Amino acid sequence: MNKKTFIKTGFLFFCSLFLTGCASLGKLESPYAFSERTALYQSGTAAGKADSFAYDLCVVSEDTPFSDDKVTAEAAAVFNIKDKKVLFAKNPFERLYPASVTKVMTALVALEYGDLTEEVTVTKEAVITESGATLCGIKPGDKLTLEQLLYGLMLPSGNDAGSAIAVHMAGSEESFSKMMNEEALKLGATGTQFVNPHGLHDAGHYTTAYDLYLIFNKALEYPKFREIIAAKEFTASYKNEAGNLVSATWKGTNWYMTGERSMPSGLTASGGKTGTTQAAGNCLIMDSTDSSGEDYISVVLKASGRAGLYDNMSNILNKIVE
Secondary structure, three states: OHHHHHHHHHHHHHHHHHHOEEEEOOOOOOOOOHHHHHHHOOOOOOOHOOOOOOOOOOOOOOOOOOOOOOOOOOOOEEOOOOHHHHHHEOOOOEEEHHHHHHHHHHHHHHHHHHOOOOOOEEOOHOOOOOOOOOOOOOOOOEEHHHHHHHHHHOOOHHHHHHHHHHHHOOOHHHEEEEEHHHHHHOOOOOOEOOOOOOOOOOOEEEHHHHHHHHHOOOOOOHHHHHHHHHOOOOEEEEEEEOOOOEEEEEEEEHHHHHHHOOOOOOOEEEEEEEEEOOOOOEEEEEEEEEEOOOEEEEEEEEOOHHHHHHHHHHHHHHHHOO
């Protein structure tokens, strides 16, 4: 049995437990409740855990540190990918707005099902008129590769790139959002619902810190994703509707990558995704490596202000090296 089949089988097993309950716990009233999720996993046999959805994932347990006065964001967590340990988790299962951190899932779906070399013609549906929305500046009629659009999506956080990708791959943002939600369920991200590919605010568009770990962890399996989020800038050359050559340079927004904020001693920022809306506050998910090269995923949701976002992130990153 290959790994994908094994994970799928384990996920179905995990879902069946959520739906039917088990003899010792009874029916789960809230499938995403912290205490019930923890109890369900920890009450299983060793063999059951090995075959379950979470066999190769970090699992929040009762032993996970969850309180720190320095962490003022609404939710935050740090995950050790190699050792499968949760170093810190504040409100990991609270449903919150992710803003442009949404684009991690957009990129994942594009990498999973798209052809990076395929030419994409930007349509009028990619035009974003919402005030304050971040854009990479593409126009209807522009012709770019899917790979170039992913850089436009992840570095300058182009909402227009997200729309262009969605329309190209699924015909509409709505249809692409269904693909995003199907992928989220495959990963066990049961506290997530996406209604667009970019994260512009919608009351029905939400996720959790733990779900973002699941999504980001999967995305890191793609070398191209790691390459994109590690880039500080990218120059795309493409043709516009008139056939003229256009050159655009896109820069990243993660302060740890741009040098506007220093990483805690002993850690290196490998890339990530920021997000900001009035409703979501300031958000960031990122990959970091320690001196031995081990990866850590850290996420902060709904911090107050951009400086506050990086204060919170540095505080939880310090838990890796303290």
